[in-house]
Amino acid sequence: MRHLLVIIVVTGLVLPVPVCDPSVQFAPVPSDTAHDSEQVYGTDLSYDVYQQIDLDSYRDYIIKLTENGSRWTEFSDSVTFSDANVYARNWIIKTLDEVSQGRIETEILGDHKSVVGILPGWASDDAPVFMVGGHYDSAPGAPGANDDGTGVAAALELARVMSQYSWPLDIYFCFWNSEEIGLLGSREVAGILNDRHLDVLHYFNVDMLLVDDPDGDPDEQVLSVYNNYAPFHESKYYSYLLKALSNNIGINIVDPTPSSRFFGWQRSDHYSFVQEGYSQVSFLFESGFERDDSYHQPTDVWNNPLYNYTVATEAVKCIGASMAFVMAYAPSQLTHMDYEESLEPGQTRAYYIPISAPTNMTVYSNWTGGGLDFSLRSPSNLLIDEAQFSGSNMDSVEALGGSAESLALYKVVVSNPSSTPVVYDISVRYDVDLNGDDILDSKQYWFDPIMFSLDLDGDDLSDGLEKLIGTSRTDSDSDGDAMPDGWEYFHGLDPLTDDALEDPDNDTVLNLFEFGNSTDPQCSDTDQDALPDDWEIEHGLDPLTNDTAEDPDNDGFTNLEEYELDQDPNSPDMTTTTATSSTTEIGMPWGMVVMVAGMAAVVILVGILLLRRRNL
Incomplete structure (x- = not known):
């Protein structure tokens, strides 16, 4: 009987049962870039970025930067650079290229030769950018591990981690020169970027992080100084975001501090941008400056026993997490x-x-x-x-x-x-409003919100969404496969690849014919009536309507019975009774009775043969 049971079970599995989930939604996916890095859209990677920022890596950058001593510059009629300053500049450029595997594009700007590395975003050329950085020069006689090896190492470590992904916005990793003689490098670059009409979403300036305040509150060990003369969304919001993320996923050490109550607001490179009209800045600074006896001294070395790398690295972690969090948002998503x-x-x-x-x-x-x-x-x-x-x-x-x-x-x-x-x-x-335009961010993206109300090519994809996923805003069939972009997108196909002859639901109806028949290319039974789309189309039935109980050829067999018996629903089938008596008293078609009886006979015969073999 064991063998007989197996045969019955297998016989009961001959009919496919298509399963389709109408609740499945296909989220917009941005177009591919030339890089293999993971593309980010609508996904919060703040915790991932936070976890990848590494204390040892951060400290190693400071060790390498300071190994040649003071990186001083001088300026009278022209700029004079120390050998260590030149070496540091070349090392920064080389390191940016190495940690990003060539993705970061660097340029040297201004007479003071500040270095700016750009990690390109995919969203739009006119989208705003994030900036993070510090100055790579140091005071004469000082190796500058804290001032400002902390800022250089922060930008390099963030470049290493952030370049593993393709973000929607450009990220500028900035290394200013000649800060110690009057913010000269950042001042000229701020002017250059302003002339380029660069839209800065926020600039995180890092300058001296390593000395904490053991007598202070544990949650106030790093100051995030915000521009309290700027609109909330430009500066204070980011200090609050740093505080929130340090508390929610970190060790809770960030203290939002208004610029009006901070003694050094005008003494670091962010202030060059404020003077150039960029108010969207914040300044991360150590809480223990009053006990920092190595400021501008030869003792400003990486292994100074006063230096707390855990606190400094936490600040860098929170900067990276903040940028990742902001770049996670997507239209129609809270x-x-x-x-x-x-x-x-x-x-x-x-x-x-x-x-x-x-x-x-x-x-x-x-x-x-x-x-x-x-x-x-x-x-x-x-x-x-x-x-x-x-x-x-x-x-x-x-x-x-x-x-x-x-x-x-x-x-x-x-x-x-x-x-x-x-x-x-x-x-x-x-919901949030990161650009302060009184339009909630769930209703727009990093470019003109009017694009989400336009559809120039009439393919049911807004121009804003077309920009996100990379399809043409003027051609309704970007890949030329005779299926409109909107239909492909909303049915989970790729509107940038000719997939007309593919069959993702394996119902033998190719995508092009699914489109022609208005059926679902991801579901083998669009109307969920137990009749596969291909069988209904082949026999002239409606794959969009539940027609299992209909009998178009009036032979007493419903469409479902015709399918189960492998008969043509449009051609009357022979029966063993008259047309008025084509079913048994229990309502089963005689054809099905014959089929079931035949199957039972086969099962019994096989069982007898197995028993005889066993007796032998």
Whole structure:
């Protein structure tokens, strides 16, 4: 009987059961670049970037930069460069090329020979850019490990990590010269970039990070000085974002500090950009300057016992994470901060959320192990919403919601009141306005928002979306395969590749004919009626309508029965009874009865043969 059972089971599997999920959505994918690096669109890689920034790598850059002593420059009628300064410049250019595998394009700008390396983005030539950097010269007699080896190493380490991806925006890695004699290098480059009409989204200036303040608050060990004379979204937002990410995924050491309360606001290279009209800057600086006795001294060496590389590297990690977080957003998608953690009994965890425009905030969570309490609090710690859940295994719970009206840091607090550990993930979703144009970023991208309301070629793809995915805005069939770009895109095909003769759902209906018949190229049974598209098309039925119970040839067999019996639904089939008695009393067609009886006879015969063989 074991063999007989197997035969019956196999016989029952002869009919294919197509499975199609109408909820599947195909997200827009940006067009390919000439590089093999991973292209970023709509994906938050802030944690990945944070994790890849490496303390040893960061410190090694400082060691290499300072091995030849002071990198001084002088200026009277012309610029004089020390040998160490020239060596550092050439080493920076070589290192940028090596760490990016040739992706970063470098140029030397101005009489003071500042170095700017550009990692090209894919979004648009007129999109804004990120900048990060510091100065590579040092004071006479000082090796300049802290001032400003920290800024040079920050830009190089970020170049190493960020160049592993293809970001939507250009990233400028900047190495200024002659900072120590009056910000001369950055001043002339700021003018050059302004003449080029460069649109800077934000510039992170790094200058001296290595001395912490052991007597200060643990969460104020690196100052992120913002331009408090600039609009919120240009400067203060980024200091708040650094603070949020340092708290949410790091060791929580960043202190947002207004420029009006910082003594050195005009003494580093970001200020050259402020003077040139670029107000979208921030300045990352050490908290322990008052005890930094190696400032401009020969003791400013990489292994100075006062230097804290953990704190400095954390600042660099947060800069990289911030750029990655900002470049994650996509049209029609809310910004979200997602984290996965665990809480011991009685433990509480707070997450900071930087709000750049009035928005609604929603908090979702899943957890196992015990109950959780949630609260949403305003910048002044006022309660906006709270909820308590006693369930120990909860899935996709909308835990909190509320309105955020102030441009500031909000806080989501999660507590474990139970007696057992709880593992949970949390997703905070909200909208942002990073360019301050009063259009929420979920409704636009890094170029003119009007493009998302235009469709010049009438292919059902907006011009903005065509720009994102690389299709033509004036040709409705970019790849010339006789299938419109919009139809291919929304059906999960590639509008940039001739795939007319491919068959992704394996129903023998090629993509071109799926388009002609309005069927789904990703689903072998578009109307979900158990009749495959190819069979319906071949027999003149409608693959878009459930017509299983119809009988177009009036032979007493429904379309489904004709398919199961491998008969033509448009040609009457012979029956063993009259037309008025083509079915049994239980409603089964006689043809099917004959087929089932025949199959049963075969099964019995095979079983008898197997039993005889066994008896032999």
